[in-house]
Amino acid sequence: MTSYRKRILEQEAAKADSSDEDDYVPYIPIKQRKKEKITEAEKRLGRVAILKEESQRDSTNEESEGQQEEEGEMNDGEQDIGIQSKVSLLDQHSELKKKAEAKKETAREKMLKEEERILESVAEKKALMGVAELAKGIQYDKPIKTGWRPPRCILKLSESYHEKVRKKRHILVEGEELPPPIKTFKEMKFPKAILSGLKKKGIVTPTPIQIQGLPTVLQGRDMIGIAFTGSGKTLVFTLPIIMFALEQEKKLSFVKNEGPYGLCICPSRELARQTNDIIEYYCKCLADDGFPLLRNVLCIGGVSVKDQMEAIKQGVHIMVATPGRLMDMLDKKMFTLDICRYLAMDEADRMIDMGFEEDIRTIFSYFKGQRQTLLFSATMPKKIQNFARSALVKPVTINVGRAGAASLDIVQEVEYVKQEAKMVYILECLQKTPPPVLIFAEKKQDVDAIHEYLLLKGVEAVAIHGGKDQEDRTRSVNQFRNREKDVLVATDVASKGLDFPDIQHVINYDMPEDIENYVHRIGRTGRCGNRGTATTFINKGVEESILLDLKHLLREAKQKIPPFLANMQSENEKYLDIGGEVGCSYCGGLGHRIADCPKLEAIQTKQAQNIGRRDYLAHSSADY
Numbered sequence: 089m090t091s092y093r094k095r096i097l098e099q100e101a102a103k104a105d106s107s108d109e110d111d112y113v114p115y116i117p118i119k120q121r122k123k124e125k126i127t128e129a130e131k132r133l134g135r136v137a138i139l140k141e142e143s144q145r146d147s148t149n150e151e152s153e154g155q156q157e158e159e160g161e162m163n164d165g166e167q168d169i170g171i172q173s174k175v176s177l178l179d180q181h182s183e184l185k186k187k188a189e190a191k192k193e194t195a196r197e198k199m200l201k202e203e204e205r206i207l208e209s210v211a212e213k214k215a216l217m218g219v220a221e222l223a224k225g226i227q228y229d230k231p232i233k234t235g236w237r238p239p240r241c242i243l244k245l246s247e248s249y250h251e252k253v254r255k256k257r258h259i260l261v262e263g264e265e266l267p268p269p270i271k272t273f274k275e276m277k278f279p280k281a282i283l284s285g286l287k288k289k290g291i292v293t294p295t296p297i298q299i300q301g302l303p304t305v306l307q308g309r310d311m312i313g314i315a316f317t318g319s320g321k322t323l324v325f326t327l328p329i330i331m332f333a334l335e336q337e338k339k340l341s342f343v344k345n346e347g348p349y350g351l352c353i354c355p356s357r358e359l360a361r362q363t364n365d366i367i368e369y370y371c372k373c374l375a376d377d378g379f380p381l382l383r384n385v386l387c388i389g390g391v392s393v394k395d396q397m398e399a400i401k402q403g404v405h406i407m408v409a410t411p412g413r414l415m416d417m418l419d420k421k422m423f424t425l426d427i428c429r430y431l432a433m434d435e436a437d438r439m440i441d442m443g444f445e446e447d448i449r450t451i452f453s454y455f456k457g458q459r460q461t462l463l464f465s466a467t468m469p470k471k472i473q474n475f476a477r478s479a480l481v482k483p484v485t486i487n488v489g490r491a492g493a494a495s496l497d498i499v500q501e502v503e504y505v506k507q508e509a510k511m512v513y514i515l516e517c518l519q520k521t522p523p524p525v526l527i528f529a530e531k532k533q534d535v536d537a538i539h540e541y542l543l544l545k546g547v548e549a550v551a552i553h554g555g556k557d558q559e560d561r562t563r564s565v566n567q568f569r570n571r572e573k574d575v576l577v578a579t580d581v582a583s584k585g586l587d588f589p590d591i592q593h594v595i596n597y598d599m600p601e602d603i604e605n606y607v608h609r610i611g612r613t614g615r616c617g618n619r620g621t622a623t624t625f626i627n628k629g630v631e632e633s634i635l636l637d638l639k640h641l642l643r644e645a646k647q648k649i650p651p652f653l654a655n656m657q658s659e660n661e662k663y664l665d666i667g668g669e670v671g672c673s674y675c676g677g678l679g680h681r682i683a684d685c686p687k688l689e690a691i692q693t694k695q696a697q698n699i700g701r702r703d704y705l706a707h708s709s710a711d712y
């Protein structure tokens with residue numbers, strides 16, 4: 089403390105010392121006398137000195153650390169306030185309050201700026217574009233043209249009407265020249281065959297993401313579609329791809345070895361199969377009604393390339409693939425993407441997060457002309473959105489119902505279960521609802537252990553994870569889908585996009601490391617208007633940061649927060665609602681800001697350890 093106050097005290101003390109010699113008082117110890125003098129001096133100097141000292145201390149602190157500004161500002165000019173001041177206390181109070189507010193405001197802005205800086209510093213330096221495009225400097229600035237136009241009755245409507253339609257359904261759109269929302273499949277000009285095919289599946293009215301997304305895609309626009317789990321995103325990219333392929337086929341029949349014209353990439357084999365089945369279903373609806381038969385092919389690992397090649401040789405319109413097999417086949421020149429003009433990536437953020445980013449770049453480089461690019465997911469952290477935009481031309485971003493990104497129809501329960509009690513507790517948990525029930529665990533060994541335990545207890549259970557062969561995986565999924573089995577135990581390989589009918593209950597045997605994966609896991613239930621329950625086991629072994637993310641996610645989705653989560657407080661929690669992005673712009677977690685992101689920290693540490701070595705496969709992509 090080199091402050092004014094200290095100096096005064098020292099001077100006083102020095103004076104006291106010297107006067108001691110003249111006026112010797114033997115029976116009072118020197119220490120005590122000094123103390124008395126100090127107290128006296130303090131009294132005399134009174135409040136002014138203390139205030140001066142404080143303001144001085146604050147200003148030195150401000151200079152040296154640039155922090156604690158809030159206090160600093162509040163003390164500025166404090167000399168003219170206080171009891172002696174002529175200004176009334178009430179006025180002083182409001183004045184102080186104003187200053188504090190203003191200071192808070194600038195502190196907030198400063199934090200937001202700092203966050204932007206962090207986000208920028210971690211942004212990918214390399215755009216999400218194909219090597220060839222980058223090399224040739226090709227940049228497209230106009231969206232692809234399609235033959236589809238909104239019907240006249242929609243074109244007649246005013247923008248403010250469209251705004252109302254969007255507002256009512258909580259649809260947020262961003263972008264230039266926004267396509268209008270359309271409230272019926274019929275007005276979207278789908279042929280009768282498709283309409284009746286939809287009806288057979290119980291699909292009559294489009295969901296919000298479909299209302300805004302389908303016209304956007306049909307009009308040829310690039311798009312980022314973010315909508316909660318089970319909200320019907322699949323149709324937003326599959327129906328248009330079918331219509332476009334049909335248009336091409338009608339113009340000129342696809343010959344041998346031609347195609348694909350449209351490509352869908354999914355992060356897991358099971359999801360790819362599911363998407364392929366949906367496309368096949370609607371193609372069949374069209375063919376049954378006299379339209380030309382569109383050929384589609386599924387390219388995933390674990391099944392024979394020979395069969396896939398046979399299909400491709402006939403010429404294909406639409407291909408659904410997982411990145412690994414697709415890259416492999418492109419690399420071996422088994423087919424080309426020369427005429428491919430349409431690319432949809434489902435669960436796009438998860439794919440980038442899982443380390444498929446470089447693969448995606450490679451896949452992009454096989455495209456020969458401009459393509460329409462679509463990205464979908466229930467979660468899309470800002471970092472990935474920004475990065476993905478570099479792959480898009482004049483994109484339209486559609487966002488429906490953030491609210492934790494999970495469906496609000498899911499009752500989310502979190503229970504404290506000790507590690508050793510988890511297995512037994514699963515049995516109890518299974519009593520909560522009738523089947524079918526889905527159980528998730530992070531590790532393959534745990535999946536096997538749970539599976540074995542349930543079989544022992546007489547539960548009709550099947551299991552899937554990346555370590556099982558594809559035949560086994562497909563059989564298990566089919567048995568579960570057809571309700572021959574009651575319980576499916578799985579790793580995160582089954583957490584993204586899979587749409588099983590009427591799952592009643594999702595049990596998380598453990599909390600995933602990433603809150604976004606939690607959202608995708610529980611999103612297997614409560615789909616498309618149905619209700620569902622999710623139970624998550626947590627205990628001391630779970631990282632605090634993920635628990636905080638969970639707490640805020642539960643709060644956002646208006647769920648009950650158990651006391652042990654409610655009592656958890658973090659140092660940085662007070663900064664959560666400073667505005668800007670909701671939650672962390674790097675990973676999407678709601679319990680922290682980007683400056684405290686554990687995932688970013690982990691990645692940076694890893695990068696520091698691996699300088700010079702490309703390590704994108706460090707993620708567990710082997711499981712997919």
Ligand code: ADP
Nearest residue numbers: 291293294295317318319320321322323587616
């Ligand atoms: P997401 O990809 O958004 O998680 P999906 O596309 O898998 O959701 O759709 C979830 C379920 O909802 C599917 O079973 C699908 O058939 C059904 N579905 C899709 N659109 C509609 C709709 N407009 N009306 C009723 N059900 C729908």
Ligand code: MG
Nearest residue numbers: 321322434585
């Ligand atoms: Mg989906």
